[in-house]
Amino acid sequence: MNILQIENLSKVYGKGETAVKALDNVSFSVKKGEFVVIIGPSGSGKSTLLHLLGGVDRPTSGKVFIDNTDLYNLNETQLAIFRRRQIGLIYQFYNLIPILTVEENITLPLLLDEHEVDKKQFNEIVEKLGLTHRLGHLPNQLSGGQQQRVSIGRALISNPAIMLADEPTGNLDSKNSEEIMELLKMFNKTFNQTLIVITHDERIALQADRVISIEDGRIAKDEVIRS
C-alpha cells in the first residue's frame, strides 16, 4: 500500500526574470513501513520537498497524497489538523516549546485538537525513548540528544501516517546521532512506522531501505538498498 504519493510536483519561487525552479516535476511513492532517505547537495530542493510533504507550503503545481488524502485540497484549518495527526515532523533544531515540560511537549499535538492522551501508548513511547525520568523537565535542562528524543515522541504520539525528519542528527555528535538513528529505525521496523529522512549525510543514506537522490530539483536516482 502506498502511504505517500507525489505526482508531478513543482515549486517555483518568485516571478519573471528572478524566478527559481526549486522542484521540477517530481513524482514518486512510498509504501507503508518503508524507510526512505532523500539525499542531495545544498540547493538541490530538499527543504522545498520537505515543506511540501509536510504541508507547510503549497506547490506551484502537482499533488501530494498522504494515506489517500489530497493534502493541498484541504483548507488551512483542515490542513493544520491533518498535519498534527498524520505527519510526524522532526527538525534539526528540535523546535520544542521552551516553557513546556517534556510531557507537555510530547502530548501537545493531541491536546491542541482536544484529543485524549492514551496513557498506555504514551508510557510505551517515553519508555522506549528513555525519557521516563525526564517528563517534568524543561527542554533547556536536557542534552541535545534528549531534546531530539522528545521531538521523536511528539512526532509519534498521534500515530502519524508518515514520520518526516529533516537532518535529524545534524546538530548532534556522532554518539547521539547513532542513538537517534537507532531509535528512528526501531520505531520504523517494530511499529511499521513509515520513515522519510532528508539529509546530505551519506552515512545515514546507507542505513535506509531506499535512497532517492535529488539534484537541481529533479530525481537523479531512486535505489532500493534492502527490501
Ligand code: ADP
Ligand atoms: P536544499 O534544501 O536542498 O538546500 P532548497 O529547497 O532550500 O534546497 O532550495 C532549492 C532552490 O530553491 C535553491 O536554488 C534555493 O536558492 C531556492 N529557494 C529556496 N527557497 C527559496 C525562496 N523562499 N525564495 C527563492 N528561492 C528559494
Ligand code: ADP
Ligand atoms: P551532553 O553531553 O549529551 O550534552 P550534558 O553534559 O549537557 O549532556 O548533560 C549530561 C546529563 O545531565 C544529561 O542527562 C542531561 O539531561 C543532564 N542535565 C544537564 N543539564 C541539566 C539541568 N540543568 N537540569 C537537569 N539535568 C541536566
